[in-house]
Amino acid sequence: MKKIQVTNWLLVLWVASFFLASCSAATPQVIEVTREVPQTVVVTQVITQVVILEPSPTPSETPAPIVYPTWTPTSLPQPPTPNPGQVQALKQKGFYVYYPLEGCGPSIVRPSFDVYVSMDGGKNAIRSSPDISSAHNIIGYALPGEHLKVISGPVCSWGWLMWMVETDYGLTGWTPESDGKSFWLIPMLPPE
Known part of the structure; x- marks a missing residue:
């Protein structure tokens, strides 16, 4: 199941890179060739890099124990007086x-x-x-x-x-x- 998901994502990234490459305006470079008629050559370079991100395992830390305050009376309370x-x-x-x-x-x-x-x-x-x-x-x-x-x-x-x-x-x-x-x-x- 995980391989299918990765393959699907790679396909989406590949299609997206071609789409973006065709939509982006290339910066034309003028190169003069020693011929009788000068020519304009447009060079476009597309670099595609696919990075698969997976969560890295984190070491499991043992949380510090919670210390609850305790109440210790100094003297016993007096019996209640009914209302x-x-x-x-x-x-x-x-x-x-x-x-x-x-x-x-x-x-x-x-x-x-x-x-x-x-x-x-x-x-x-x-x-x-x-x-x-x-x-x-x-x-x-x-x-x-x-x-x-x-x-x-x-x-x-x-x-x-x-x-x-x-x-x-x-x-x-x-x-x-x-x-x-x-x-x-x-x-x-x-x-x-």
Whole structure:
């Protein structure tokens, strides 16, 4: 296949060189010949050079490893203080508010719930592990209003309630429900 392509290109270049040679104006040179009648002789020279360009193999270099900064806290964060007004508002809307893990804030989500990302908090990071102390485990985002299926959890990470969720497009990972003050995962329907 490659030889056919090269042959085709050579044919195109050969035809193009004759076309260009016939179209270009030659510079006439006057040469006097010792005869009785002077003559004008036109000399035209066409030089054709075909160069086949092929990419040269480049040595494969091993890229330098990416070093991600890590955050190491100097002290453990204090357990979150729930926002009583928000908890009361959720109870009034029919949500069952409970405290699943010591050291973490309240929850309104349970495994197997269908939830959506709150419109108030922006996008939720989806992580490969429930650890929120580093950004290098973020594998995607769930946008406000996006539907998620809660698979398992919760896990308490630095005072945040983390749930394993699956998006409608198949991404599975950990995302926060609450930091004890704000709720970012809202059940689709209040439990009865």
